[in-house]
Amino acid sequence: MRQYIILLLVLLCSVVFASGCISENKNNNTPKTYSQNNVSFNYPGSWEIANTTSPNAVVAVADPNSVQNGTPTTFVLIQKPAVSKGTNIATLYATNYASFFNNTYQLVSEGNVTINGVNALENIYKTNTTGIQKDYQAEWLSENGTAYVILCVANTNDFKNQQSNFNLILNSFKAQ
Amino acid sequence: MLNSLKKLESQFNEGKVSKRQYSLEKRVLEDKLDTVLAADRIKKLQGKEVTEKNLDYWSDKKKEDEDIEEKEALIKKYVTTPKEEPVSKTKSSGMTRGKISLLIFVVAAFFVGTGYGVYLMSAPANNSSVVITVSDSAFPTVNNTTNQTNYNSNKTTTVVKKTTTTTTTPSKTTTPTTKKNNSTG
Numbered sequence: 001m002r003q004y005i006i007l008l009l010v011l012l013c014s015v016v017f018a019s020g021c022i023s024e025n026k027n028n029n030t031p032k033t034y035s036q037n038n039v040s041f042n043y044p045g046s047w048e049i050a051n052t053t054s055p056n057a058v059v060a061v062a063d064p065n066s067v068q069n070g071t072p073t074t075f076v077l078i079q080k081p082a083v084s085k086g087t088n089i090a091t092l093y094a095t096n097y098a099s100f101f102n103n104t105y106q107l108v109s110e111g112n113v114t115i116n117g118v119n120a121l122e123n124i125y126k127t128n129t130t131g132i133q134k135d136y137q138a139e140w141l142s143e144n145g146t147a148y149v150i151l152c153v154a155n156t157n158d159f160k161n162q163q164s165n166f167n168l169i170l171n172s173f174k175a176q
Numbered sequence: 177m178l179n180s181l182k183k184l185e186s187q188f189n190e191g192k193v194s195k196r197q198y199s200l201e202k203r204v205l206e207d208k209l210d211t212v213l214a215a216d217r218i219k220k221l222q223g224k225e226v227t228e229k230n231l232d233y234w235s236d237k238k239k240e241d242e243d244i245e246e247k248e249a250l251i252k253k254y255v256t257t258p259k260e261e262p263v264s265k266t267k268s269s270g271m272t273r274g275k276i277s278l279l280i281f282v283v284a285a286f287f288v289g290t291g292y293g294v295y296l297m298s299a300p301a302n303n304s305s306v307v308i309t310v311s312d313s314a315f316p317t318v319n320n321t322t323n324q325t326n327y328n329s330n331k332t333t334t335v336v337k338k339t340t341t342t343t344t345t346p347s348k349t350t351t352p353t354t355k356k357n358n359s360t361g
Contacts, residue, residue: 002275006278009283050310072308077310136312149315
């Protein structure tokens with residue numbers, strides 16, 4: 001009888017330890033939701049909302065595990081160009097990239113895409129300014145007459161791995 | 177008893193036993209023998225089976241009993257039974273202590289594990305004290321001013337257009353004057 005009690009207690013301890021580990025893992029895997037500043041989207045549970053000094057920034061979310069010298073290398077930045085409502089997104093796109101690519105930035109590809117049912121213009125480019133090669137994926141879209149730019153950034157060697165996280169944000173992005 | 181009698185007689189003949197002692201012991205043995213015989217007769221009269229055992233049977237039985245007694249004496253003398261009680265006591269106490277300590281450890285581990293699991297479930301995830309700052313931009317810093325100026329010029333043009341339209345509406349009757357204004361703007 002005592003042996004059964006001891007075995008039962010050992011099993012209970014195992015269950016408790018396992019549940020604790022599982023719940024910790026589950027917290028990291030469950031996506032979070034951002035809903036402020038007239039935009040909403042889901043982002044990975046392990047990411048955090050970051051401070052941003054970028055111009056016309058709405059919000060930035062970043063992977064804290066990618067921080068190097070206080071700056072994350074994997075993040076998504078949402079900016080709202082300072083234009084009047086109803087401005088043509090193609091015009092904004094063309095104006096922005098008219099003299100964008102130089103020795104710092106190099107164009108990789110561009111095209112038309114659909115972001116959560118909204119037509120968007122995509123521009124993928126890369127940079128190698130500080131010795132770390134980074135890939136950028138900029139999505140230009142207009143919702144309810146308001147233009148937004150969703151910039152997804154990651155190191156070149158990690159960009160494919162982060163594509164699922166970027167898609168989570170892009171496919172859930174909504175503007176009010 | 178018959179053997180005892182025989183033995184007694186042999187002892188008397190050898191002179192080991194005095195006459196008086198011999199007569200006394202003989203009388204006792206004869207009385208015993210008479211009672212045994214009387215008991216057999218009674219059983220016969222009652223119809224009970226009486227196994228008439230011969231004298232050899234009684235002597236063999238006596239020898240057997242004596243042998244058994246000797247063996248038991250020898251066993252008691254030379255064969256030491258293991259002291260089970262004290263050994264069992266020590267064993268039980270050792271096992272009890274071990275079991276109790278194991279039980280205490282398991283109970284403590286249970287509560288520690290439960291507490292840790294509850295803490296993990298209730299603690300907010302990803303508590304990082306490091307401040308993360310993003311400074312990149314979809315608008316390069318070199319082109320930022322130009323873009324802003326471009327956007328600003330666009331704004332001014334729209335304002336101008338609006339003013340002209342407002343002026344035209346009241347002066348519909350004087351359309352030639354508005355045309356002049358347009359040519360000068």
